[in-house]
Amino acid sequence: MSAIIANDRAAAQRDRILCAARQCFIEHGFHAASMASIAEAADMSAGLIYRYFDSKNAIILAIIERQLAEKRADIAALQPGADFAQRVRDLVAKWRGGDVRTMNPTLFLEMSALASRDPQIASALSESDRVTRSDFATWLVQRAASGSVPMSAADAETRAFALQCLIEGLAVRIVREPDLSEPMLADMLAMNLPVLIR
């Protein structure tokens, strides 16, 4: 049992570090955030971090993996009858509000940029995105099945793909134009979501 306690402690420490790192990465970017700043944010010594992570890069990787896991969990939790448009609007609101638990758009962009340089990150992201899209397509098919008009798997995949583009494009927009007109955003979603998810 002491092993479990120890493990729990280790997990908690890792978590403290990852949360602190996330904050620092969002604020300064992966490269500009120093281990010292992460240590300070995690309220521990810089040296201690290396007991839980091999390197700064390992922290980045862990953050990315955790992010992907959360995304997948979100989709798995989708109810067939969910009001998807509302969920997207909520998501964007969280982005704009700087919510701590949701994927941070700036971090999302940096993570993505990193993928074109680090093969490990690249395959993690592309695999995750494929799975996510597939999960979501399944959800679309089931939702359609419960309605009057069924949807083919291929059609669902294409729509899932379009939604990925739209939502991620929205993330880019939020970062580049933080004070984007709210009504235009709502109009845009109202115009596109019904077409896409039916």
Place this chain on the structure above:
Amino acid sequence: MSAIIANDRAAAQRDRILCAARQCFIEHGFHAASMASIAEAADMSAGLIYRYFDSKNAIILAIIERQLAEKRADIAALQPGADFAQRVRDLVAKWRGGDVRTMNPTLFLEMSALASRDPQIASALSESDRVTRSDFATWLVQRAASGSVPMSAADAETRAFALQCLIEGLAVRIVREPDLSEPMLADMLAMNLPVLIR
């Protein structure tokens, strides 16, 4: 005329530096690309770069500004009858092909991420995006006017906004899933573009 030659040389040097920097930034990211690596790519000494740019930051800024100018020029060159879907497909093809002249998707992501930390970059990007959207909306209105169904300015703006999201989301996709299924991409565009630009 010797002044022109001199100016030409200076302009050529600046250009050499910017191209080299672009390559380095794409390969390693803004922060990880060292002035030394840029100098090597530009085939000159590191010190010489400072005759043409005040700092590494100034180079980043110059690249961003040039990128924005090109984007705007592209939109200004749009013909009313242009086959927009085709153009988007071409654009994506260029992204995938690593075209040197088009906006590089990875660079685009880093630039965007940078905006959430550097106010100067932030305002440059948000201003540029606003202008671009407005220009494109104008193009949409004119195009619609030449057809049977006119389009309100507000509607056009919303559509332009949606297109920004779609295209930039596509850029994200290309970076994260470089070997995305080509047909799915075509299907997606075929499904969405007609709705958006009419």
Place this chain on the structure above:
Amino acid sequence: MSAIIANDRAAAQRDRILCAARQCFIEHGFHAASMASIAEAADMSAGLIYRYFDSKNAIILAIIERQLAEKRADIAALQPGADFAQRVRDLVAKWRGGDVRTMNPTLFLEMSALASRDPQIASALSESDRVTRSDFATWLVQRAASGSVPMSAADAETRAFALQCLIEGLAVRIVREPDLSEPMLADMLAMNLPVLIR
């Protein structure tokens, strides 16, 4: 107590750095002395210095402040009956002998030159000099009071001023003519000091 030890260590490190820096500054001048050379003289890595001082400039400032404090302490320790002429001769002997604890004449000149460029140093020096002069004038008044002929405050200040000039001029001399004739120096002091301090 471990805190005290830690603080002691930090203070000792700061001291090591300041001593090393002093040596380097004397040998090469403020500007020509590199952080690397200071680090080597202090037998530590260059990076470590920055744990104890914010910048090279901060080191210069610390050295200056320490120097000023010591000067003031010296004057404060002056006994009313002190043989001042002897003290000046001792001082000059220390200068010539390259004593490590006394104000180094070369450093004194560089510090002074620096004052005409750095406002912070300028005000530190001018303030210190004013205080030093005032302290010394007080000493002169008291000394005169214990004798038969009292001395006015203004008179004392003027004499203190003259002594500053004389001693600092002597410092300049020692630097510019290191092998100045010892007897002439003694004669000069014998001729002037009695007039000045009475």
Place this chain on the structure above:
Amino acid sequence: MSAIIANDRAAAQRDRILCAARQCFIEHGFHAASMASIAEAADMSAGLIYRYFDSKNAIILAIIERQLAEKRADIAALQPGADFAQRVRDLVAKWRGGDVRTMNPTLFLEMSALASRDPQIASALSESDRVTRSDFATWLVQRAASGSVPMSAADAETRAFALQCLIEGLAVRIVREPDLSEPMLADMLAMNLPVLIR
């Protein structure tokens, strides 16, 4: 004759450079003044300076030598009956006024500090000071001879030495306390000069 013209031109160029360098050295110090700044102040290209001087160090040396020559000329021009106290007051006034032609006090301090590092400069300064002192002692002897009380050579030398200390000490004072009380300065000179030069 064209050779003479050429030489004149060369001399004029050297002079332009030295004046510019002097300004820069005063403003920024020997080390901090860049060749580029000197070139700009001399209104010529940086490269051209190297046609007239071997190196930055050579410029420093030339300035020092010129300074020494001027000092000696000043003393040689002293009239036996000159009001020396007045001359010293004038000198100090020029220092405070930032006169361009007189020896600049800050430069004087830097030059002196340099002497403890560069043997060439060291010997130039010490030789010059010795000669200057001797010249001035001769002047003192002659002046005394024209009065009622003759002065021995040794006595004159000691007094000349004392004056060097006093005046150079004054230079230090002016640099360190630019807004020194004018009356105190006058009092000090009135108290000391009569004793020294008789």
Place this chain on the structure above:
DNA sequence: AATGAATGAGCCTTCATTCAT
């Protein structure tokens, strides 16, 4: 488990100096 002192490599930048023109 935890600290934080210490290192060393590397970064951006400056600048004296050279040289083709």
Place this chain on the structure above:
DNA sequence: TATGAATGAAGGCTCATTCAT
């Protein structure tokens, strides 16, 4: 004679990482 582009060597400083305690 004159320019100014170009170089290369430092220089000050930061920071990921290690290690004695």
